[in-house]
Amino acid sequence: MRFLASALLGAAIAAQAAVASPIRARSPYVMKEEHYAPREYTKLDRANGESAVHLQIGLKQGNMKELIRHLHEVSDPDHERYGQHLSGDEVDDLVRPKKETSELVEEWLRENGVEDIGYNSAKDWITIHLPIEFAERLLDTEYHNYKHEDGHIIARTTHWSLPRHLHAHIDTIQPTTSFFRGAANAATWVEMAPEVPASYKKPSNGSIAAVCNVTSVTPECFATLYQTKGYHTKASNKNSIGFTNYLGEIPIRPDTELFLKKYRPEAVSSAKTFKQYSIDGGPEQDGPLTLNQSLEDISHEANLDVQAISGISWKTPIFSYSTGGQPPFIPDPATPTNTNEPYLTWVNWLLQQRNIPPIISTSYGEPEQSIPPSYMERVCNQFAMVGARGTTLFFSSGDRGLGGTNTCYTNDGTNTYKFIPDFPASCPYVTTVGATMNFQPEESAYRPSRNVSGVFRDLYASGSGFSDYFDRPAWQDNVVSEYVDNLGDLYDGLYNKDGRAYPDLAAQGLYFAYFWNGTEGTISGTSASTPLTAGIFALVNDALLASGKKQLGFLNPWLYKKGYKGLTDITKGYSHGCNVEGFPVTEGWDPITGFGTPDFPKLVKLAGAHGY
Structure with missing residues (x-):
């Protein structure tokens, strides 16, 4: 991002010059936001005031409603x-804040x-870059260190304030109250001896049976x-696919x-050419893992992403995005701590x-309740801006079922039992992707909790849910309301019947063959x-672009109107999680497998591509 900010040191010096003076404002400070720390975090001591914080201030956007109107029109196959x-410039022009907003905040x-x-x-x-102690004065708050149960430590606060006259001009400031970590949705790292699912039956289709091994699923199996x-591929000069990396x-x-x-030997060059x-x-x-990296056990997720994509979508160019932010907290005044929201x-x-x-x-996510609604809405709006430019964003649904x-x-102070939806799913x-297992028929992915060599592994179940913050979009109304009606009073009060439901579709998600640190294993x-789903839809875009047509872009309106006919319905399984069996997988859409798994030739035909 081409920000105009100069080096951290210069900002810190300027800020410290102001520390000795009281914070100035046109109007009194009033609390803007309060948000509880998630249960998984333990509050520790005050954050190191000399450490730096990279504050991101979300100004009130100019015309977001108009941008959403454009997004729906260019994504509706009947429009x-x-x-x-x-274009990027057109999107910028729509959301640019009013002059008054920019001037008041800058003042x-x-x-x-x-x-x-x-x-x-x-x-x-x-x-802006500031020492934490100055950010505390600017926002009338206190930062503390919070330790996640996995040992990860971040500096956060549970409330912050603004001058009253700025409340209508600033939507969010982070990192403050957001405990967003961006955890990878991988249920299992390297497993050398995977268990055959109890429900597995050998496929009756000879072609599938010949190439699909349920304990190590390969690109040839997926392609079949x-x-x-x-x-x-015919349009690799016009097409591409990206994936994100965090932490x-x-x-x-x-x-x-x-x-x-x-x-996939014909695709081996892409190991060197992905950007x-x-x-x-x-x-x-560019090289192998170092000894320290292998001891830190990193890059399982990143390896899975690039291998799953390159194994299915050759010759589509691949872009890898690695974003800094939120490393473990180092309480050393000489070492500024980056606490960015990735x-x-x-x-x-x-x-x-x-x-x-x-x-x-993107294969990352975490519970909605770890993120303040104001911040969640702004991040979601940024995703809408990407969609308006013609990009499909696939996100994983999570691996904890409900x-x-x-x-x-x-996480509201009442400690009430309730299903916990994920964001950004x-x-x-x-477009949110769930997971399946087995082959004929496929069913929703599930593996119960278990003890492996003295280590407890929580259940693995395809993520499922109804948002507590985002309303159900119009394109979901028919199928989701029908599913909810059919549930009757099952789990009443434990989920938001009117929320955006997910996932939208699904694909294989158990025991992928992959390599890490020179060794082959499986990952789920x-x-x-x-x-995998992203790679398949990259091929659909390839067929479209080769036919002289536009890529699919924001997928959901098309998917719910006609694209679902190009998916194989999954009818077996449950969502699991929260100590219950959970929502059932049913005929048609359900909140575990969505509309089902890809049928590539049908998807290409429904998208309107020629010659396949």
Whole structure:
């Protein structure tokens, strides 16, 4: 992202000059937002005031309603504007804040000694670098260290304030109350001896049975099962696919090369040619894992993503985005701690680019209740802006079913038992992917809790839910309301019947063959089904572009109107999680497998491509 901010040191010096003076404001400070720390976090001591914080200030956007109108028109297959996606400049013009908003916020910052103010191209986000102790004064709050149960430590607060006259001009400021971590949706790392699911039956289709091994599922199996086998890309010069990496993840080229040599030898060159982008200090790497990296056990997720995509979508160019932010907290005054919110940093960087891939896959997410609604809405709006430009954003639905085991309690101070939906899976402007297992028939992915060599592994179940914050979009009304009506009073009060429901579709997500640190193993999760699905739809876009047509773009209106006919309905399984069997998988749409799994030839035909 091309922010105008200068180096961190310069901002820190300017800010410290203002620390000695009281915060100045036109109007009294009033609390803007309060949000509880999630149950998984333990409050520790005060944050190191000399550490730096990278504040992102979301200004009130100019005409977001108009942008959403454009998004729906260009994404509706029955609308005359279908496929006429907006340019980056057109999107920026729609969301740019009013002059008054920018002037008032900038006045407040400058009057308090903040001179290095960075804007994105739409000028709806301001970025500043400050010592935590000055951010506390600016926002009338206190930052503390919070430790996640996995050992991860971040500096956050549970409330912050603004001068009263700025409340209508600023939607959100983070990192403050958001405990967003961007955890990978991978249920299992390397497993050398996977268990055959109890429900597995050998496929009756000889072609599928010959290439599909339920304990190590390979690209040849996917290509046979979803019928991409034999398709040759025709528009790779016009097409591309991207995937995101967070928390220090980086795809390892030598591992990808080993994978492709074994399972897709004609595509092996893509291990060397996929492009890497470093965002906000995200890692880049061409060689193998170092000893320290292997000891830290990183890059399972990144390796899975690039291998799943390259194994199905050759010759489509691949882009890897590695975004810095939220490393473990190091309480050393000489070492500034980066506590960025990774999704926002990534999507704002992406929106500055004037050419972005038609499809991007993300295999990360976490409970909605760990994120303040104001921040969630703004991040979701940024995803809508990407969709208006013609890009499909695939996100994984999660691996804890309805919310895990013994963890389904609200984060509002009442500690009420309730199903826990995930974000960004619940954002209406992304296409959310669930996971299946077995082959004929496929069923929703599920593996019960178990003890492996003395280590407890929580259940793995395809993520399922109804948002507590986002209303059900119009394109979901018919199928979701029918499903909810058929449930009757089952689980009444435990989920929001009127919320955006997910997932939208599904694909294989159990025991993917992959390589890590030079060794082959298997890995499971919607982290696997999501890049696989993205790769299949990249081939659909290839067929469209080769036919002289536009890419699919924001997928959901098309998917719910006609695209669902190109998916194989899954009718077996349950959502599981929250100590119950959960929602049932049914005929038609359900909140575990969506409309089902891809049937590539049907999808190509429904999309309107020629010659396949």
